[in-house]
Amino acid sequence: MKSKRILLSAITISVAFLIVFLIYNSFSSVLTVSDFTVTEKGYSNDNNEAWIKGFNPNAPMGHQEEIKVIVREPMVMNLIQKDKTYFVRYTIKRNDLIFLSDIETIEDHK
Template sequence: MKKIPSLLTFIFLLVVTACGGPFSTTTSELYIVKKAHSKDYEKAWIIAFDPNSITGKKEIKIMVNEPMVWNLIEVNKTYLTTYSKERDNPWVLEEIAHRGDDDTIR
């Protein structure tokens, strides 16, 4: 009887691993050092210091899918952010807010 739940758990983990692969989400304060976009304006990104870097000087590139959000981000400012990454794809910005701003919609 105990073999069935174990077998179902194993199958579930196998399916999740095969379909999704490694997925990572990070929430941290980011200091934005640069903004850029592709020549055709199809892709936009920000460059920030990686908060998980030991030296604190390693830059991280985060894609911004919403043009309006990208337009409002300012260089040389610190934001509270959530960004995610799936497999070898680039980091993608999920949420961003000004530090200490409790009046934002989340």
């Protein structure tokens, strides 16, 4: 009887930790909003993932770090132009992958 109680308690605690872990990893992300100058765009080797690379032109010189942003929508990818600056919102996930949430031309944003 005592061993059943211990086993049930261990299973309950394990399930609780698993749920907390999944929720923490699913919802842990940071939304960033900035201007973004596209320097490069492309696709992964298997063409399953579209991406753009660029930087925030308003960051101080020497701090303009180029980042890679994954674009989930193929139609959006077709509209993005290299060497153009956009107003973007992107999400940085816990695994350091960055996903495009929204993109607007600077003219549309003003």
